[in-house]
Amino acid sequence: MKVLHSALMLNPSSGIINQMRWEQLAAEALEIDWTVKIFSLPHKSLSAGIFEFSVKVLPGERRNLLRRARDYMSFRREYYAWLKAESKKYDVILLRYSTSDPFLHAFISGCQKPVYLVHHTLELSELRAMGGVANKFRIGLERICRARNHEASSGFIGVTKEILQHRPKIKAGDRPNFCYPNGVMVEDFAVSRREVEKSKNQVAVLIFVASQFSRWHGLDLLLDSIEKSKADFVLHIAGHLEEKDRIRAENDRRIFLHGHVTKKKLEDLISVAEVGLSSFALHRNGMKEACPLKSREYLAQGLAIYGGHRDIFPEGCVFYKEGRPDIAAILEFRDQIVQMDRGDILNQARPYIEKKKLLLELSAWLTATALK
Incomplete structure (x- = not known):
């Protein structure tokens, strides 16, 4: 055929x-x-x-x-x-x-x-x-x-x-x-991580990636939660932001904006991250479920995901957590999975993303x- x-x-x-x-x-x-x-x-x-x-x-x-x-x-x-x-x-x-x-x-x-x-x-x-x-x-x-x-x-x-x-x-x-x-073609990605001590006392490192952040990504909702939090963490944001979101993010010392990045730079950022963030406002497009390509790219590099929508993954899987754009809940999820090996995360996710x-x-x- x-x-x-x-x-x-x-x-x-x-x-x-x-x-x-x-x-x-x-x-x-x-x-x-x-x-x-x-x-x-x-x-x-x-x-x-x-x-x-x-x-x-x-x-x-x-x-x-x-x-x-x-x-x-x-x-x-x-x-x-x-x-x-x-x-x-x-x-x-x-x-x-x-x-x-x-x-x-x-x-x-x-x-x-x-x-x-x-x-x-x-x-x-x-x-x-x-x-x-x-x-x-x-x-x-x-x-x-x-x-x-x-x-x-x-x-x-x-x-x-x-x-x-x-x-x-x-x-x-x-x-x-x-x-x-x-x-994704999993072979296109390297499951690598810089040598960092895995400890709950270590500052959490998060990453949120989009070519162009749109309303349905819900970055503004995440920034609302971050502005109310005194928690210590690092959030890397890669992609183009709306002006009002960019100004808010630049005013927070915990957030690092990278704009459009090369494939190599993105891989470097993902290699030190502990949780990848997915969309938080699909409801603005009248949707409750999605399977974003960026999430597959996170998982292909062994990075667990926290997102605000249903995905095709089985309920209760360890590598994907559905929740509100609440920085406290995101950091709690990070503490649960930070000790997991990246190869194990990929192996569990592979049947759903290959x-x-x-x-x-x-x-x-x-x-x-x-x-x-």
Whole structure:
């Protein structure tokens, strides 16, 4: 069975690029016929491989509103024309879901191969949380497109069970569905730790990482708790902050801001951390469950996690703690796990984060579902 997994991205984030790249590497390691592609604008920092670049829309040009609208249409027409031609080479097509996309339904309806839609969020809830006039229009469009897209598709794939539970109701009956969580190529990471004395009297070292801290990360809620606490600890924050959060963080001697960091610098920070922090405000996007890629990167380096949401991990596991953005509770969790060996944390988490295992399960499900 030959599979194409494709994503349409004007400017893909580093997280999405890594996720798709790891999937391709996992497919090659498993020796399965699986191709991953991101259709994007050309950029000097992006090379070929998993990328397919637009030749009709170029980045960096100044555009008025009319020109941006024309480019939006041109970019999508070009993508679906490319996808139509590519689909002839494959048995199954997986599409990372494109929200409020007026071209998606026409492609699915006209495609001669099974098409499965892959969802990474609750799209309508996320659009509502973003606010703004433009997103009101996108919400209306997505309401029209959503059920039609899934009625035309062959199945629904979500990265969490919550996303599966919120799949659209369609007239023709339910479609096959599968949970395919985010994962990493564990081999890409080194489980290392600088030689530091493991003692409850040692100052706790925490780390919170995001490319861009958004409302749903809940950094502001954590800062609220920190400002009320006199506890001694160190918190490293890597990523871009909103201005008001940056000012608050800079005023606390216990917090160290690093901005955007290199892979090597991030690995160094994680190597001395004792707890990695995950999102605390998914409720702002109408969600209770997530499987953030950054959490998988923490665990691949043997770092336990404290987060404010459900994940796909089993209840009671030692490497993930769900709780409020309360610095006292976070430090209590740190005291519980600080003596754990990083290799043990990785070994316990590995079945839930290993990309090769997750991809093999998805491939087996598709084989049983699409080709029956």
